[in-house]
Amino acid sequence: MQTSLPNWLMQRAFLTPERVAVYDERAQKTFMELHESAAKKARQLASAGVRKGDIVAVFMKNSVAMIELIHALHYLGAVVLLQNTRLTSYELAWQLKDSGAVCVIADDELADRIEENVRVITVSELSALPKAEAEFQQYYHLDDVATIMYTSGTTGKPKGVLQTYGNHWWSAIGSALNLGLHENDCWLAAVPFFHISGLSIMMKSVIYGMSMYVMRAFDAKKANDLIIAGKVTIMSVVSAMLQKMLADLGERRYPETFRCMLLGGGPAPKPLLEACKANGIPVYQTYGMTETSSQIVTLAPEYSLTKLGSAGKPLFPAQLRIEKDGKAARPYEHGEIVVKGPNVTKGYLHRPDATEEAIRDGWFYTGDIGYIDEDGFLYVLDRRSDLIISGGENVYPAEIEAVLLSHEAVEEAGVTGIDDETWGQVPCAFVKLKSGYSVTAEQLKQFCQERLAKYKIPKQIYFVEQLPRNASQKLLRRELKQLIPNN
Ligand code: ATP
Ligand code: MG
Known part of the structure; x- marks a missing residue:
């Protein structure tokens, strides 16, 4: 009943x-x-x-x-x-x-x-x-x-x-x-x-x-x-x-x-x-x-x-x-x-x-x-589908994004895996800076090095105007790769 x-x-x-x-x-x-x-x-x-x-x-x-x-x-x-x-x-x-x-x-x-x-x-x-x-x-x-x-x-x-x-x-x-x-x-x-x-x-x-x-x-x-x-x-x-x-x-x-x-x-x-x-x-x-x-x-x-x-x-x-x-x-x-x-x-x-x-x-x-x-x-x-496996280690994009976001110059950050001959995949970051702030990719990598294990440091960091988001304002990590210049 x-x-x-x-x-x-x-x-x-x-x-x-x-x-x-x-x-x-x-x-x-x-x-x-x-x-x-x-x-x-x-x-x-x-x-x-x-x-x-x-x-x-x-x-x-x-x-x-x-x-x-x-x-x-x-x-x-x-x-x-x-x-x-x-x-x-x-x-x-x-x-x-x-x-x-x-x-x-x-x-x-x-x-x-x-x-x-x-x-x-x-x-x-x-x-x-x-x-x-x-x-x-x-x-x-x-x-x-x-x-x-x-x-x-x-x-x-x-x-x-x-x-x-x-x-x-x-x-x-x-x-x-x-x-x-x-x-x-x-x-x-x-x-x-x-x-x-x-x-x-x-x-x-x-x-x-x-x-x-x-x-x-x-x-x-x-x-x-x-x-x-x-x-x-x-x-x-x-x-x-x-x-x-x-x-x-x-x-x-x-x-x-x-x-x-x-x-x-x-x-x-x-x-x-x-x-x-x-x-x-x-x-x-x-x-x-x-x-x-x-x-x-x-x-x-x-x-x-x-x-x-x-x-x-x-x-x-x-x-x-x-x-x-x-x-x-x-x-x-x-x-x-x-x-x-x-x-x-x-x-x-x-x-x-x-x-x-x-x-x-x-x-x-x-x-x-x-x-x-x-x-x-x-x-x-993190989401299972966004997991990056680098040299056999599990890397969670959310953890790297949280570190990048804790930098004073960073307004938004997105991380995804890109193919790598040695490691299979490596993390790659996309960052939108706060207006009026500037920082180099090297400085951001340095910042990550102090807070993350080596295999989690983004190999590439790209500065972008906007990150892809859906109608709920959630980050679309699967679309990040399209932001790589000449990709
Ligand atoms: P889709 O299922 O279509 O990919 P979606 O999962 O983003 O979309 P929602 O139902 O709006 O759609 O979001 C739920 C998701 O939000 C959870 O599965 C989880 O990934 C994330 N989430 C919710 N609460 C938390 C939390 N406290 N910490 C981390 N992630 C969270
Ligand atoms: Mg869901």
Whole structure:
């Protein structure tokens, strides 16, 4: 028998109707008001022909309207495809075709980016539609797909990840069991809802009955002001956001009310973690991916210095192990990070091959390499596909990039392997300098020599204007080689 839960927003509006669900710069809405807006939108969507089981794409920037729309689509039993607003027309069209979405609901100013032959309804058009009779889903079946999100496409072509109601439910529960839930909690959503880091805040808000503050686009100064004014208690960030917030913060300090800066999405540079510690910012490092419906491993701040650089331990409902040559690795032995838990996807849309490769015996193979120390703390090293093998030694581009980034003149760095007659492969670095700074390749190599074993020193360092990145701003190492002059 399938496990079902009462429709989340309807249940929440019934339990705590008066509590504030969402704030933004202009207004606030209680859970009852949010439910009423979602119900109205669901009837308008029904008049536009949206039916149970349809895949409907949402192409919007963060807003209260976007939250209402996602709930409304779930009221109708539609599956929501969330699309990154930085995607090019070509990438968008590919995802729309691949997913078989019946229509796209788009912010008015984004609508003309959609070139695929699919029905586009702008947010204004939707709000002007009449309301039709609609049957609302009174229950959510935990095995049903709630959302589809394509992976960032850092290591290959993006894959549509199926995220069930159960995945979202358990992700929210696992996080609460770890971070706890305080009566006055308000989570700042400055990461986009089209990423799982953002969408998971929306899910937590309705499941916990917790307020959230919605930011349309991240603004370091505004985020700091909200924290200092005591308006928000938790925030999700990636390291580039945190770096900007630290720079803006200056001598100011966050109040005690601010209890968690959840940092994920990619490796966290050690100097950043140390600066946060010095500033009393309670950073929780976390590791997760689209396929795990957000965090699956998290480090509590009490370990942030003793376990510096670790992503922590698995959330309560999840399990973690490192696999090396088909066997469980010993502590400190490097291998593939393999995870299991009710927050982990059941597979990829229309990709049985990729699903079979990734999920074996109920365990999900992340494609990331890491190790676990003797206390069970995870350290993420790098992506398996980016590993450089030089003279039989494993070289992790992320480690070299972190050293280069700690140089005062370096703004961005990317490392990849290039063929070498003697060693098979050697690391090669691509560096973007900060404006107004200058440094030679020799000086950078010298800097690396003081910090890295000889086989990890980049054999070549190229200075470039820009590094290749995808719509999630992640570095595309597989495209770095194209930057080599005359290659
Ligand atoms: P694709 O799967 O298409 O290549 P992607 O893996 O970049 O894209 P996401 O799901 O957005 O897509 O990103 C998850 C990945 O981000 C993880 O698999 C891991 O490589 C990286 N990551 C997340 N958290 C951390 C962390 N704390 N430390 C290091 N890497 C991390
Ligand atoms: Mg991935």
